[in-house]
Amino acid sequence: MMEWETVIGCEIHTQLATKSKIFSGAATAYGAEPNTQACAVDLGLPGVLPVLNKEAVRMALMFGLAVNAEIGKRSVFARKNYFYPDLPKGYQISQFELPIVGKGELSIELEDGQTKVVGITRAHLEEDAGKSLHEDFHGMTGIDLNRAGTPLLEIVSDPDMRSGKEASAYMRKIHALVTYLGICDGNLQEGSFRCDVNVSVRPKGQAEFGTRAEIKNLNSFRFVEKAVEYEVARQIAIIESGGKVIQETRLFDADKGETRSMRSKEEANDYRYFPDPDLLPVIVEDALIEQLRQGLPELPDAKKARFIEAFGLPAYDAAFLTGSRAMADYFEQVVESANCEAKMAANWVMGELSAALNRAELGIEQSPIGASQLAGLIARIADNTISGKIAKEVFEAMWSGEGDADQVIEKKGLKQITDSGAIEAIVDEVLANNAQQVENYRNAEPDKRGKMIGFFVGQIMKASQGKANPGQVNQLLKSKLDN
């Protein structure tokens, strides 16, 4: 049986979070009525000219600095010529020979805890096209040019990834990076962040690459992993049955979990790139680079190291919590407001909260329970107002919008009983009702008693509806039983 190696390279299109388009003053906001956010420049009317949005350049440079890349001190916009109805000018303004960001690198965490360095080939600025709408036009096609001219940073990786998991880890890391930098809203559903993967297989040990297929427009981390897995299996099956993989563009069908060839004719496109004579070369001064470098926020790797160092978190927790800037910010706010052990906050954020968010398919930004609310809950555990078990019930109520922790505890009467007189009364009652068990306990060897005491604790908690403070219960039981 031949052993195969998978080779993957990614091209990620990140939509830059500028207010206006890359070459016009029209707004970039998502979801407006078709063609209401397209000005004469975006429509490609005769006579109009592009003017570069400097904010897009700054954002691209921030990315370059974050991946330690060579900065293109002189980059050039080029025209990529092809006809398509949603491409108004008949060419896309992109960068070709001289991109704004050159060679860089990025480290990703693998499942076994190892890190791996993935090379960044380049990143270049370009404008997005519009959208073709095929529904509701009675066999005709509608064109919406709101998206035309939206600034994109296309980030191209080296073919360094060897599995679908690595590819999705890379995509997550780039996602974390651009959202940390604040240069992309990271919204996968709205297409602000989409990934094309180039996949090929080769016999293990072979130097040259196999023929690759490009899977376009993957907008979820999970889809990247699944698409790669499917594609690898498909290619190996073709080769092992004596066939040849053809170079083509494929689409991933998320419902069926398979990739299929795009129906568009496979003609060799000649884009006839040449420098756009309407735009001057972009010259980046050292002073600007230095200014941007000073202003960079704390990036995921640095934040992770700090979480381990300052909060004493395990590496796994730190990696999870720094996976996105929103998650990290949320966590830090919880720790600060609750004034609790960091590990306790981490357990709640990674456990109960993340599970609930996943079930509801929400991002942490959309969490119905805000960081200060969660902190309020954790504070009540820390100060013994409620037990950890009761806390889960309070959490559910908070999730359904029944108020903050104190309100829920008050309304439902979930406050822990810490009045030792009240607890003693319950303990006495339970002991009186279970005389036989008390007898057995007292006759048992001391090393067996530990297990037996659990029975009494359970009875007492039941009698108190879970509200008795477990520490006080244990203490009282021991003193009463052992004497």
Added chain:
Amino acid sequence: MHTKTLAELSAGLAAGEFTSVELTEHFLARIRQHDGRLNSFITVTEEQALAQAREADARRAAAQAGPLTGIPIAHKDIFCTDGVRTSCASKMLDPFIAPYDATVVARFLQAGMVMLGKTNMDEFAMGSSNETSFYGPVKNPWDLACVPGGSSGGSAASVAARLTPAATGTDTGGSIRQPAALCGITGLKPTYGRVSRYGMIAFASSLDQAGPMAATAEDCALLLGAMAGFDERDSTCAEREVPDYHAALGGDLKGLRIGLPREYFGEGLDSQVAAAVETAIAEYKKLGAEVVAISLPNTHLAVPTYYVVAPAECSSNLSRMDGVRFGYRCENPKDLEDLYKRSRGEGFGSEVKRRIMVGAYALSSGYYDAYYLKAQKIRQLISQDFTEAFKQVDVIMGPTAPSAAFRLGEKKDDPVAMYLADIYTIAVNLAGLPGMSVPCGFADGLPVGLQLIGNYFDEARLLNVAHQYQLATDWHRRLPEGF
């Protein structure tokens, strides 16, 4: 009134000799009377013109008139004009009503000028005889069997016949200077970047430049002052002070160093044209100028270089004319490909199609280095020729065109012969320098133009050098018979 220069009309309006409405009605009447023979206008905007004239008179009554307020002007139909058909003399844009004003148009409106209409031209400015227009050829008012030159042939002919005191033109390879020469008027192509290209339908973006066409250098000075200056909507527009060109007229030419490139007086130059130019040089000597023999050794490469660069850029610039959003669309397209092929096939004329094909070929992968890239390198060499020359001289002179106006149809089917009509003008565009043509005599009753080439942004000197000549001669005062 029509025999007055623009400067004289300006003085007449200021002195209250006539109103703008009277002036406008006079020129509109001349257009009605004579343009049937010339075909120099595609669109006459009578109503708007009279409304603008009334506004100009009101402005004058309110003491808010400038030197150009109330003076009529015609715009080459390559400039977008809000609410008025902007056809570029092509079937493709015959239905196109521009929704905005080009910067040049807006600036003249602001100065209070009155737009009479839009002038005929070669289709998309591609031609040297005005025979490629969808609206039919323009006739030369000096001989109706002859061409007016091109591509700004309608502007040149209408000014020569005094159907308008002034017109705008654009010059990509000689399209202001060559028709100015053939029609016996004064035309200026400014330094690349001196005048905004916004709203001027692009032919070859790195070469196109708008400029004034009028009876005299003084008129051109007044017009350039209003046209020139930075425009944030054109990235290639120079951010540079605009001198008062009119105030700079004056000062004698003693010690002016005139360079005569030997390459401009060689084979292919009509002997009567050569004689007229030599007489003009002799006049300059009388005015105190010195003559220096110079060489522009790469002159012979200018035409072939131009016919790679200009078609390459136009092949991309004209892609937006695709039948999707505006302009001509073929009847009942079968599918998308049919829509593109027939809309463009039916909408463009043969010279435009020839250049698109040449340009697409020059940019194709595998040919790009040999054609486009090499042409760009030669372009550098051609610029260096001028840089060297301007170390020795203040202005370069020679013939504008190798012959006077040729007969309609004479070169129509011989593209190479037609391309050679611009042999002395093209290098100036490749280098981005300012150039002028002034009337300097006749050859068999047809006007001859003297070309003046200046250093970068040296328009003020160029205009004065032309102005001093016009103070000493009266070629620019001659009018064609029958108009």
